[in-house]
Amino acid sequence: MFLFNSNKMFFLFILFFSTFISISSNTWFGCWIGLEINLLSFIPLISNSNNLLASEASLKYFLTQTIASINFLFTILMMLILMKNFEMNNFILIMMNSSMLMKMGSTPFHFWFPNIIEGLSWFNSFILMTWQKITPMIILSYCFNKNFIIIIIIFNIIIGAIGGLNQTSLRKLMAFSSINNLGWMVSAIMISQTLWMFYFFLYSFMITIMCFLFHMLNMYFINQLFINNMNFLIKINLLINFLSLGGLPPFIGFFPKWIIINFLINNNMYLLTLLFMMMSLIMLFYYIRITYSAFMFNYLKMKWFKIFIKNNYFMMINFLSFISVMGMILSTFFFY
């Protein structure tokens, strides 16, 4: 855990603040500066001289983000020329949206995303899946080509659902899950920023639990789930959180999806709604498949193999999981 490494703490700090620079900037150029600082501060967080995969991932991350940034810069300069005549057309929006979609790892520019996440630790994956999405998403929300974005949303949810079906790596699985959720988030931001914020917070919350749990159990592949000798409570936590992430009704993960579906129907996007629901079924299917076979069918219990988890982390996980399970039910009580 590099939270205790002062160098990395420094870069983490810059990472957070570069995002604030970007999203509170008045000009496109300011956005771009924030993005660049963000990139340059994330790379030291990824790279680890002991791990070859991490170094490779940092290089790949650098390349993709740089190309996206270059194109973004190019586009805003083009806009500078075009805006002299107050001319704005769809293509320039598509170009700008594309570069932002590349940055957040959305389909069809997502191919780097599962590749890179394979070389990252769980904490870095967590940052990549949550925090790193904020800036591009906010910039996307400033101006977008709606038709293009709808096509992108459809791609996102389908690729996220289908692509994860055959994966054995948990990080890749989470990456595809994040691609799918990106579809939800982009559609949320298409409707309103507060809706997006709502979805994003709850999604980040659930991702936090998952990543933290996997990090604690040191799990990277599905087969590790079968052979680890775990506490019953941890197993239940994992199952419940997966269900919540997939959006099964009584859990809190359902809440944002419910609201987005509601808004989509209000905006007459029925086809999109149908696709969302169908694809989240597939997502739920592969979440359940992990946990089901891990905890109910193929559970190999090895008696000499024990893992010890520090109690304070465990308390925290339990608390977060409690929110994840009961959140939606509890929130109803606030209104009475």
Added chain:
Amino acid sequence: MNNMKYSICFISFIFLFMMSMLNFIFMIYFIMNKLVILLEWEIISFNSISIVMSILLDWMSLLFMMFVFLISSVVIYYSKSYMSSELNLMRFIILVLLFVFSMMLLIISPNIISILLGWDGLGLVSYCLVIYYQNLKSYNAGMLTALSNRIGDVLILMVISWMLNYGSWNYIFYLEFMNNDWQMKFVSSMIIMAAMTKSAQIPFSSWLPAAMAAPTPVSALVHSSTLVTAGVYLLIRFNMLLLDTFFLKMLLLLSGLTMFMAGISANYEFDLKKIIALSTLSQLGLMMSILSMGMPDLAFFHLLTHAMFKALLFMCAGVIIHLMNDMQDIRFMGGISMYIPLTTLCMNISNMALCGIPFLAGFYSKDLVLEMVNFSTFNLSIFFLFYLSTGLTMFYSFRLVMYLMINDYNLMSIYNLYDEDYVMLKSMFILLFMSVISGSFLNWMIFPYPYMIYLPFNMKMMVIYVSLIGGMFGYLVSNMNIYSVNKFIMTYNLSNFLGMMWFMPNLSTYGLNYYFLKFSQNLVKNIDLGWSEIYSGFGMMSIMKKNSVLYNIYQMNNFKIYLFSFVIWMVIILFMMLFNI
């Protein structure tokens, strides 16, 4: 019974031949005095609708009857020798006579109900004749023949029920009224379709080569000159009704394609009878197309001359098949002109008549038809279909002649070909005589004044050009024998398409039931036996997994490809923006 002097074959021959002569004399009389006789027998009459049996005697029906009687008499005489070892010869001859009888019914009646009488009789009797050799192949061919013709029967029945509206089925009386009625267009289209089934035009042509499963005398009578021309004859009778309709133009295209298709397929075929059958199909296409150009008399002229030499060709083929120990593959034949000169003489003359060598029967009709095509205002595709098919006729005829007569005998090393079966030869000589003279005598007799044809030199010579080229090709192709490298393998798919009559036999047999059977098989497999798992959870899962694997293949790329594709995407969008697409 066969050894008796007055066998049933001989008696029928005499009877039919006398009938033919009688018809000939009447025809001369009718044509000289421009006489038409219509007899009507009212069978039943109710509510102002009368069902009548009517008989129309004019020069056309008498001439056609004369030809049918002549060919059938000759064919029956021929089968005395050809079918001499047949146990049920009586049944065979009776079937042929029944066939002739239904043909007569068809020829003489201008009334659509009495036409149906003959028409259905033709279908039934031809089915019985096709399955005469009782084996599986004959049954299949017979079923294909019968069912294809059944479509035509159904259409005629629909025509009958529709013509109830007009108060009478004697359409000949109401031509002027019917021509102005738009509903008559549908009726005429049905008649055209019915004629297309009988004459084996393109969607229905698969049955004609299949019907070669019948005995060769039957092929000579039924599937070359009479049954298949019934459709043409029907359209000739109905011609006034059809002029300037859309369906007639469709018929022109379809029959032109039939002509072309059959010509090509004949070149790929190695079965002696099927080559001749495909040549019949090609000639039927010629008749139909000249008919649909609005020249029914020319179509009738070609119908008659073609009947003569095509029946002769089939009879020669029958002799050859007999001599070859019932072998029909032309690759085993060759050099037979040395041993059976008289049959070869007949064969060559009928082939040349088919090609239209001057002053034989086919020359008068075919040359006239082609020149009228040149003379009329149809487009280039029709023109090319006609002339390519003429070249192809020459092509397959020469190929056949070369295969049969020029090379060495390929079947057995010890052989004795015997050409002194005078029963067959005599019957063939009658037709030989007719196929030499019938062109000229019909030409002088049935056209009151000659066609005026005025063409540039090269267009006039066009027939000769294509014939020479076709003959040359036929010679070149025949040089390829069974031992040489088969070049068809190199263009396997194309040869398959062209040699299989453009896949029509498959389409009209397996094509009709394959997909239904496949569908029902899937239903049984997936729903009855599989508890519809394929259509629910399991199928969904397998589709998803397949897509997932597909997606993983895309994911498994070089990293630079991802980056480069992104850049290309941006460049494309940029250019679209700059050029304002």
